[in-house]
Amino acid sequence: MIAHTFKPLAQLFLFSVMLMASLVPVSAQQSVAETIRGECKEELTKFCSNVTPGRARYAGCLLAHNDKLSEQCEIAFEVGLVQLSIILSTMNYVIDQCYADIDEHCDGVVVGGTRIGQCLSKNLDKLKPECKASFLKAKEDLK
Secondary structure (H helix, E strand, O other): OOHHHHHHHHHHHHHHHHHHHHHOOHHHHHHHHHHHHHHOHHHHHHHHOOOOOOOOHHHHHHHHOHHHOOHHHHHHHHHHHHHHHHHHHHHHHHHHHHHHHHHHHOOOOOOOOOHHHHHHHHOHHHOOHHHHHHHHHHHHHOO
């Protein structure tokens, strides 16, 4: 088993899932969740059947039982972490490229639930070229 590296990775994964829920399109989130659900089905049934879905609660439940997870499930967490890393890196790049546009066009928009992305989409024709290009590429990459 890979338990010696699992706990720090799982904690980072849980943090990333919570952050991702406020920034990343639902389709990209579902891909990561499907990977874990598929490989951790037995563990989710055994340890997490009473957990309310959403807000990374399943990930938190699996983390709480990390010493009882199969190697297959642990690997799924690591794969999910890699997927999240790519997604978050993409989102960080967009935020960096669009900081001024977000400040100008999305002032007052509450962060979360992809509302910033919706605001940028709504103001696409007003965005600076570097913001528009990075935003459109990220939307395509994260489908």
